[in-house]
Amino acid sequence: MKKRYAIILAAGQGTRMKSKLYKVLHPVLGKPMVQHVLEQVKAVGLEEVVTVVGFGSDKVKEHLGNDSKFALQEEQLGTGHAVMQAEELLMDKEGTTIVVCGDTPLITKETFEQLFEHHEKEGSKATILTAKAPNPFGYGRVIRNEQNEVERIVEQKDASPEELQVDEINTGTFCFDNKALFGALKDVSNDNSQGEYYLTDVIEILKEKSEKVSAYTMPNFDETLGVNDRVALAQAEKTMKRRINEYHMRNGVSIIDPENTYIQPDVVIESDVVIYPGTIIGGKSIIRENAIIGPNSEIHNCEVGENTVIKQSVATDSKIGARVNIGPFAHIRPDANIGDGAKIGNFVEIKKAELGEGSKVSHLSYIGDAKVGSNVNIGCGTITVNYDGKNKYLTTIEDDAFIGCNSNLIAPVTIGKGSYVAAGSTITKDVPSDALSVARARQSNKEGYASRLKNRLKERK
Template identity: 45%
Template structure:
């Protein structure tokens, strides 16, 4: 295995081309900040000590990454003096690190753990002091070019802005990811000079220094250019999102999930989906969402930070921060809001909104209802048009409905109120007082039938015409 691996993630760039108040590295790709994807890849590659270099917007980045539970150390680059200067900021923290150090930009969200593992392996096996990840691109644009000798040996990296016309025709480019032995890195970084058009300290100059010293340097040539796509503007962000989205969909499909239309399906990086689940077109699943086996979600459904059990059907609906049991049917046009819990075998039908409520097993709320701040016992039936009036203009109140209760259509339950086990509420009632178990509550005007009234009405109006 060798010595442990540390990392320096360069995330202090200003990101002006993003045209955003949010730091570039905090823009999200498939529900995770750009830099978060890098940290996940480093974790997957068993990098034990990641250090993130921050600059403008650093406080926001530190807070955002800490809230997501990443175990990190942060250092500041107060002046933007180049990548070599940024890496040097980590010297105090990592000066005692004797093993390899991965150095990479914080704006490459598509880099995988597998790619980093390959790079680290090449570095160790080659015996090089520095190993650079390179890739061949048909259109390298403004990436730094890899300069090789006539015999093919790796000589140097030339930044695009400093390259001549011949060098710009080279299609092997620097991905911006390096592995450097810790002692070598922090010995050379303080000696770098800003002898270039930008007057910046280039991390790439480490290669030239080592070549002059006669020390071995190496490259690992990758074939998939998309892996190293850097995000510098909103269009590149959209490209990265598309690549990541299809990568995630493929991963789930290969694990036994049916993805009907990957081009219109959006699944976040933290989502977990069980085997034999089906995700229909136009569906967005985000956050730390878990979907059980055999469930069918969509089409046109949004699920965010929720847990869905096995064999759930959610159709043209929205579910947010909710817990859904097994064999539940939801939709169409249902809205399950935060802090709701739906029991096994329940049904939430069309145009039903549930908010901060707990529904027991086999509860049916099939049509046109609002259930807010409520607790409903098992096997209860809530008729069409039922409304729980939970707000009195100042505070919310609880509605409690017992097991086996039956609430008739178009009923209004004014909280705080309790409907007992097995109780009935007559259709069209406005209930303001508790109903005991097995009782009937009725609160509406008594019906009166007037025989012959309709015919007399028609005759009267016919005479007056």
């Protein structure tokens, strides 16, 4: 197989997006468009990727990092001019170079591979990725001769009435013999109404030199979408969402309402998981078999164990064990580690805390910067008081402890194994194992005081 290279065109400012964010960094299902393109094209086995960026594009470089080399297009002088900026990095290399736009996030690795294979099999100097458009208006048409060979690409404004009837369109993605590409670019002129250098002119130049130019027609027109405004961005989001949801459903995941379920591309979901409407699962999340997620839950960068149920809750950057029940309305913040069989109930917040196997925090509690053992019961309204305004401190609750309702555990503090904390206590010192700790004021009843208080309030009025 020939060596393969890629040039990603990402220099456009995207004025129609009406945004301060660089166009190709606008996300589709949580990942920037250009990242989708880079990951899919790299999957076909490339020697090198060059991303052509524009002035002020440091954030693109920062995001892609070492996954790509970069070339700068200081002035926006057309697609041909953009490719010329990669000449220093690629011109002497033998092999095949694909040129793809950074705002086409829906093209799959399978399509890229099929394009490469067609190009190399045909022995072409250039191959155009084309598609059959239901409505080709606005697209450049691919014109073929009687032998079905590619003759040229004609733009909408330049097409004759007969050519306007052609439904095969240029997607803007090409494969080239690398040396032929940079050789032909030297002959590209900007003698046109826009004063720009067009990459499509390379096709005509190669044809004039009697070089072979072919086309590969992709089977799925939806992949051709180029995102130039917020409307197209929403369309790309919808298409990718449908693609990802269908993939999971065909692999044994029950998604009750796919139109209202959002799963990002890097999520792994095992079979027999059930996902209810309004759920968002993102990042590098892994959902193990038989889990139930939702409705209206958000999971990001979490591992969720088998047979776990998460209802109407948010979980981020955490590990959640098997047979755990979470919610409704719980918040699992970063660095939580929830053990098997645990229960996190309604209006409970867990942050940077370890909760042991079988432990329960059933409602209305905050457990932060804590290490909680196994089979611990934490009553309603309990708070691990972890912050003194400057530093965070650890609360340790050992196995089999019982924390009564409305308790404040002032960290750093340890609650010993099997001990009890009485309801309403404020604990400032360690509690030994198997002890009962009561830390609250003694109750005092003042007979008849309520009536005197009411009379006093009436006199003030």
